[in-house]
Amino acid sequence: MVRSRDGVYVWVTWLAKLMAGEFTCQWSAWFRSHYTGYTRAPSDFQLAAWTAEHAQLLDELVRERAGVGEAVYREDQNRFRVRRSSGLRLAGKPDLIAIDRSGRVTVYDAKTGRPKHSDLIQIMLYMMCLPHASPLYKGKALHGCAIYANGQRSDIPPAGIDDAFRRTATYFLDLLDASSPPRRTPTVWDCRFCDITVADCEDRLEAEATADALDDGAEIPL
Numbered sequence: 535m536v537r538s539r540d541g542v543y544v545w546v547t548w549l550a551k552l553m554a555g556e557f558t559c560q561w562s563a564w565f566r567s568h569y570t571g572y573t574r575a576p577s578d579f580q581l582a583a584w585t586a587e588h589a590q591l592l593d594e595l596v597r598e599r600a601g602v603g604e605a606v607y608r609e610d611q612n613r614f615r616v617r618r619s620s621g622l623r624l625a626g627k628p629d630l631i632a633i634d635r636s637g638r639v640t641v642y643d644a645k646t647g648r649p650k651h652s653d654l655i656q657i658m659l660y661m662m663c664l665p666h667a668s669p670l671y672k673g674k675a676l677h678g679c680a681i682y683a684n685g686q687r688s689d690i691p692p693a694g695i696d697d698a699f700r701r702t703a704t705y706f707l708d709l710l711d712a713s714s715p716p717r718r719t720p721t722v723w724d725c726r727f728c729d730i731t732v733a734d735c736e737d738r739l740e741a742e743a744t745a746d747a748l749d750d751g752a753e754i755p756l
């Protein structure tokens with residue numbers, strides 16, 4: 535049963551995709567931030583395959599960092615929540631945080647798909663929030679790293695969390711914090727990866743209905 539949340543709640547991955555412009559329907563993230571208990575579209579076998587691949591990639595990374603003597607904290611050990619003065623809560627769960635013998639902290643996220651801007655923004659949001667979320671990271675300049683199944687690694691220096699990044703994060707948090715929703719902008723691509731059903735979004739485009747037109751192109755009378 536869909537119901538209003540007890541205060542606005544934002545998951546870091548929703549914010550990262552908005553900031554990267556990879557998910558254009560802002561209403562989707564706004565709705566999730568303000569409501570809970572809604573009926574979710576079923577996930578498919580591709581998600582199950584992704585989950586298994588991600589677990590392996592992360593496990594290999596954990597072994598690698600522990601193998602060089604670093605302290606490693608994995609997934610649920612890294613859950614955090616920070617709060618704006620408005621009451622909005624921003625929460626996340628970094629895949630892995632590793633601390634080397636010199637005290638250097640690196641936030642890792644394992645990615646099985648092709649590299650996307652949102653991968654890096656997601657890690658940068660973790661780097662921005664964690665010093666406020668846990669005494670373990672308070673006052674520290676955190677490093678970041680996205681690792682991919684193809685072996686690629688993208689490092690993020692602490693300087694990446696600058697005023698411009700904080701301003702952009704603030705802009706999109708303001709959007710999600712607003713009491714009035716942004717417009718829905720349904721596209722077959724966004725709706726395909728959106729878990730909100732027609733029960734709550736009558737504008738949802740079903741992939742089956744549009745796949746033929748996208749595959750073959752619509753006829754033009756020329």
Ligand code: SF4
Pocket residue numbers: 559561562718719720721724725728729730731735737738739
């Ligand atoms: S189903 Fe489509 S239009 Fe509706 S919220 Fe999701 S992305 Fe937006």
